[in-house]
Amino acid sequence: MVRTILALMKKEFLQVIRDSNMLRMVFLMPIVQLFLLGYVASTDVKLISTAVYDDDRSGLSREYVRSLSAGEYFITDTPEISLLEAERGFRESRYEVALIIPRGFSRKLQESKQVKIGLMVDGTNANSASIALGYANVITRQFNERVTGFSPPITLRQKRLYNPEGESVYFMVPGIVATLLTMITMLLTSMAIVREREIGTLEQLMVTPISATALILGKTIPFALIGFLEMSVALFLGVTWFRIPFAGSWGLLYALSFLFLFTTLGTGMFISTISTTQQQAMFLTWFFAIFAIMTSGFFAPIANMPRSIQYLTYLNPLRYFMTTVRGIMMKGASLDVLYPQVMAMIIFGITIFTFSWLRFSKRVK
Amino acid sequence: MENAVVIDRLTKKFGDFTAVDEIGLTVQKGEIFGFLGANGAGKTTAIRMLCGLLLPTSGSGSVGGFDIYKETERIKKSIGYMSQKFSLYQDLTGDENLWFYGSVYQIPRRDLRKRMEELTETLGLSEFTNRPAGSLPVGWRQRLALATALLHRPKILFLDEPTAGIDPVFRRRFWEILYRLADEGTTLFVTTHYMDEAEFCRRISIMHQGKIIEVGKPQDLIARYDQPNLQETFITLISQEGGNG
Numbered sequence A: 001m002v003r004t005i006l007a008l009m010k011k012e013f014l015q016v017i018r019d020s021n022m023l024r025m026v027f028l029m030p031i032v033q034l035f036l037l038g039y040v041a042s043t044d045v046k047l048i049s050t051a052v053y054d055d056d057r058s059g060l061s062r063e064y065v066r067s068l069s070a071g072e073y074f075i076t077d078t079p080e081i082s083l084l085e086a087e088r089g090f091r092e093s094r095y096e097v098a099l100i101i102p103r104g105f106s107r108k109l110q111e112s113k114q115v116k117i118g119l120m121v122d123g124t125n126a127n128s129a130s131i132a133l134g135y136a137n138v139i140t141r142q143f144n145e146r147v148t149g150f151s152p153p154i155t156l157r158q159k160r161l162y163n164p165e166g167e168s169v170y171f172m173v174p175g176i177v178a179t180l181l182t183m184i185t186m187l188l189t190s191m192a193i194v195r196e197r198e199i200g201t202l203e204q205l206m207v208t209p210i211s212a213t214a215l216i217l218g219k220t221i222p223f224a225l226i227g228f229l230e231m232s233v234a235l236f237l238g239v240t241w242f243r244i245p246f247a248g249s250w251g252l253l254y255a256l257s258f259l260f261l262f263t264t265l266g267t268g269m270f271i272s273t274i275s276t277t278q279q280q281a282m283f284l285t286w287f288f289a290i291f292a293i294m295t296s297g298f299f300a301p302i303a304n305m306p307r308s309i310q311y312l313t314y315l316n317p318l319r320y321f322m323t324t325v326r327g328i329m330m331k332g333a334s335l336d337v338l339y340p341q342v343m344a345m346i347i348f349g350i351t352i353f354t355f356s357w358l359r360f361s362k363r364v365k
Numbered sequence B: 001m002e003n004a005v006v007i008d009r010l011t012k013k014f015g016d017f018t019a020v021d022e023i024g025l026t027v028q029k030g031e032i033f034g035f036l037g038a039n040g041a042g043k044t045t046a047i048r049m050l051c052g053l054l055l056p057t058s059g060s061g062s063v064g065g066f067d068i069y070k071e072t073e074r075i076k077k078s079i080g081y082m083s084q085k086f087s088l089y090q091d092l093t094g095d096e097n098l099w100f101y102g103s104v105y106q107i108p109r110r111d112l113r114k115r116m117e118e119l120t121e122t123l124g125l126s127e128f129t130n131r132p133a134g135s136l137p138v139g140w141r142q143r144l145a146l147a148t149a150l151l152h153r154p155k156i157l158f159l160d161e162p163t164a165g166i167d168p169v170f171r172r173r174f175w176e177i178l179y180r181l182a183d184e185g186t187t188l189f190v191t192t193h194y195m196d197e198a199e200f201c202r203r204i205s206i207m208h209q210g211k212i213i214e215v216g217k218p219q220d221l222i223a224r225y226d227q228p229n230l231q232e233t234f235i236t237l238i239s240q241e242g243g244n245g
C-alpha cells in the first residue's frame, strides 16, 4: 500500500516536471497572481486628479486648496480652470474630483457664517468615489477647526486596527494565498485523473490489483504538496517583496491550510468523476473556483452582498478559509478565535472528501 | 487439461445496443487462443469483461478459476493485459514505466530490477529503456507494453490487437516471443485483424456483430468450409452471416 502510493507520487511528480505547460502553471501562477493583484488590483485610493475652480481667489481659499492637496490623496497642480472646462475634463476622465469654491468664501468664513463649497466626484467607481469624499470631509473639518478655532461637540477619532496604513496589499496577499491553494490543488487533482482516463492509462492501472484507497491517496498527496509549495512561494514573496507583516503563527496557518485541502482535493476528485475530457475538467474547475472566489469575500466584503447571496456564502468553504488566512496573517488570530471557521472547514472537508471518495471508488470499480 | 477461461452466454448491452451477445467458449491452459472478428464485432468489450474492467449485463464466466463478477481482485493478480490503445505513460521512460507498474504489482524491489533486465533483454529492448515511451517507434512501444504486462509473471495474458500497425518483420518477432511464452505455460488470449497471424493460434473463434459464429482449430475450419486459407474462410463465414447477423 505505502509502496504503491509512493510509486504513484513519484510518477505524478515526474509527469509534472516533464510537462512544460504544467510546470509553467505551477510556478508562474503564484508570481503572476501576486504581482497582478498586489499592484494592479490595488484598491488604495490615492493621487486623485482634482480640478479646482476658485471663484473667491482669496488667501483663505488658496490655503484651503493647499491643505487639501497637502496629503497624497488629491493632486491639484492642474491650472485653475473655468467651470466649463472642469465639466469637460470630467467627461473626458481627466479629473475624478472637481472642487468649486464660491465667491465670498473667505468673507463669510471670517464673519463666522455658514459657507458651502462644492465637491463633485466621478461616481463611476462607487468605491473610490466614497473614499475620496471621506478624505475631503476629514480635511475640511480639520481646516474648519484651524481657521475658526471652533471644534464641533462630537468629533470622531478614528484608529485603524491591524493595518494602520490601510495598505490593500496587506489584505490582498492573504487572499491570494487562499485562492492559489484552492485553484492549484483543485485543478491539478481533477486534470491528473481525467488525463489518465483520456489516454487510457487509467484502464491499464485498473487491471492491476491497486486499491481505490492507494489510487486516491497517490493522486491527491502530490498535489497537496505542490499546493503547499505554491503557498510558501506566495507567502515568501508577500513577506519579502511586499513587506506585509505576519502577525500570527506560521504553524497554525499551515495546519489549517492542510485541513482546508480536504475540501479542494475532494472537489477536484468529484470533478474528475463527472468529466470525460481534460477540457471539461478544466472548465468545471474554473466554474467552481470562480464561484468560490466571488463569494469568499476576496474582493468585495460579504456584508456588501445582497442578503440571498450572503446566505449562499455559508456554503462556500473558501469563505471560512479566507477569514482564517486573513485572521492569522493580519490579526494574529489564534484557534480560540478561529474556532467557528475551523469547525466549518472540518465539516465541509469530511463531507466533500468522503462523498468524492465514495463516488470515485464506485466509478473506478 | 484445466481451463484458463470459461464463459457462458456472456452478454454486454450499452443501452439498447448489444455489443456482446450471449457468447460462450473455453480456453485451455497454455494454449494460444485467437479471438477474431471485424472491427466493432465486440472483441474489446468481451476482453474488458474478462479482465474485470467492465461488469457484464448477463451470463457467466471465470478466468483462471475466478468468477468475473465476484473475484475481479484475484483475477487482476493473475492476468496481464495489453490494451488495444497504447496506454503507458508517454512522458516517462521505458524503465520508469516498468518500475512504476512493477511497484504497483508489489514485486519485491530486488526481483523487480532483475526481472526488468531479463525482460528487456529477451524482448530486445535494452537500448530503448532510457527514452520517453512516447518517442519510441510503434513496434518498440508494443514490446514495452508487453514487457509491462509480463513483469508480474501472469498465468493468463490478454492481448488486444498487439500487432496493429506493426510491420511484418516486427510482427513475426513478436509472435516468436508469444510462442516462447506459451511454451513456458502462459495462456494467451489474442485478438487480431491479421489472418496470417491467426494461423499461429492453436484455436480461434470468429465473432460477428456480438456473436461467436465459429470456434475451432484454424486448419479444421479451413477444411470444413473448403477454402484455401483462413482469410477466405473468414470472408465466407462473414458473408454467410450477412449484414444483419
Ligand SMILES: Nc1ncnc2c1ncn2[C@@H]1O[C@H](COP(=O)(O)OP(=O)(O)O)[C@@H](O)[C@H]1O
Binding pocket: B014, B019, B037, B038, B039, B040, B041, B042, B043, B044, B045, B046
Ligand atoms: N462504452 C461503450 N458505450 C457504448 N457503446 C460501446 C462502448 N464500448 C463499445 N461500444 C460499441 O460496442 C461495439 C463493439 O465494440 P468493440 O468491443 O470495441 O469492438 P472490437 O474491439 O471488436 O472492434 C461497437 O459498435 C462500439 O461502438
Ligand SMILES: [Mg+2]
Binding pocket: B043, B044, B045, B084, B160
Ligand atoms: Mg477492439
